[in-house]
Amino acid sequence: MSDPQHVLAARVQAALGAAFGEPDADPVIRPSQFADFQANVALPLAKKLGRKPRDIATEIVAHLDVSDVCEKVEISGPGFVNLTLGPGWIAGQAQEMLGDARLSVEKTDAPQTAIVEYSSPNIAKEMHVGHLRTTIVGDAIARVLEFAGHHVIRDNHVGDWGTPYGMLIELLLDVGEGSEQAKLLETDPNAFYQAAREHFDSDPEFAQRSRERVVKLQAHDADTIRHWERLVDLSKIYLHKVYGRLGVTLTDDDIRGESFYDDMLGDIADELQAKGVAVISEGALCVFPPGFTGRDGDPLPVIIRKSDGGYNYSTSDLATIRYRVDKMNVDRMIYVVGSQQALHFQMVFAVARMAGWLPDGVSAEHAQIGSVLGPDGKIFRTRSGKSIKLTELLDEAVERAGAAFDEVPHDEPFDGETRRQVVEAVGIGAVKYADLSTARGSEYVFDFDRMISFRGNTGPYLQYATARIRSIFRKGGLSPEEATGPIVLGHEAERALALHLLGFGAAVHQTGETTEPHRLCAYLFDLASAYTTFYENCPVLKAPDEATKASRLALCALTLRTLGKGLALLGVATPERM
């Protein structure tokens, strides 16, 4: 336990128990501008006990045992208890963190099985900027929860079933698997989809074959399934490429697409009807969860089975919930999906609860992802109105990172291959970090210049901070692992840096609980800022004496590992040099 906030909370709580018999009261420890932290509990407690806040504060302090942690405790204002940590304690905790493989980040004491559904592209189509954000944010959430000690199941709920596949299969059969056009599935699936669409719209014979193919597909005709599998396999090659380049942890094993649930849909419909939850309305089997109304004020249905007998994605989502609860025993489901689908998920969750498939002990959360906007403030698209190709977007980011790289002098020369790797890491990291650093539900304006800037809360700034630290170790002729301290805090910048380092675990856990990676981003940016102040004020290799040098090297090593681990949890690479 190195997080000062938790340590102080426990101590103040003990004091509350001893003084007032209120060991369960929240001590309300917050960062303070007048000290390191302040306990605000005296004010609400005074209200509850009908006494003066300052008297309460005085009594808390009288019972407070923090002599080993704090160097100063004082009461100020109406009853705030200001707590200033002792440099010795901070140094000791930092030293412990340095020696711990997990950087003193404790595993949760309440581990859950959490399934994170993210990315989930429709594999018939090209991924675009919208998929980018759900993919990146979802991957970060999965990594963070895993590190926090939860059992994480990644779930790529791809769209791999339904009406479009009739025409896609027919086109694939027409052009042949080895053809140039079929290769589009591996490089530009959207182009293949659009070609199929064109045939479908212009060629009645093709359209007819496509419809027949859909029927065969849904009837699990063996030959058709074989073609469909081939089509899906080709599309996976494209997914591999994109995920590989992005450094996303999704694998084929994580793909559990809509097709997986297809044979459960009939059961879902039957059971809902048998339970009396679903009713026939206008020829379709519907559930009307209470509290949802449509445009005209009428109850809004979740359509379970269309009037033509087909199923749509609500049914598939219900089957998914039931499967995850019954077969996978998940405690928590996290849907990293665009905010446009908020209403859909509310209704599906409501139906699942009505049907008894989603028990109270299992949480289902829609981690809403805001849209990415273009410079005009509208959904990011090209001039022609098409969605922007992901690969082209990444290429441009890398190209711009390369231009910035070439503009500035470097302390050591780079060979071509190293330059290529660095620029790739910076360009991709910039795009990913931009997606992660704004609150996930917020829309944000996509701006290359801002995200590739080396100032402010950006990926490159954080990467640069790690590169500068590594540079110190190279120049000093030792590895970060060799810097073991002891850590002694003299300069104010050293103290501030060390104190900030201790907050890493809290930032990680908070990020996992809220599924909000931007909190971790904010922590890392503040950490990098604290390091930069230290860097400007405290010479490391030219420290005044050996003890100071050893301590500062240890702080550098600890900062490097913390930034590196934090960025790794976000899925952002950290090049050795820049």
Place this chain on the structure above:
RNA sequence: GCGCCCAUAGCUCAGCUGGAUAGAGCAUCGGACUUCUAAUCCGACGGUCGGGGGUUCGAAUCCCUCUGGGCGCGCCA
């Protein structure tokens, strides 16, 4: 009409689930490289937190209401 998200500095965004004097980056202005990477740093300027009520010791934060935006709302996913 209903639901979700949003409105904070000229611009782009934070604000840690109610704490003391609301913060960053960009832009503007002024400084710092014979010094571990200046792709950096330090200052200055800049906000009646959309309006109005309420809850209480205390509100950008919670509740209500109004205004103004974005998105979604029966057989697409």
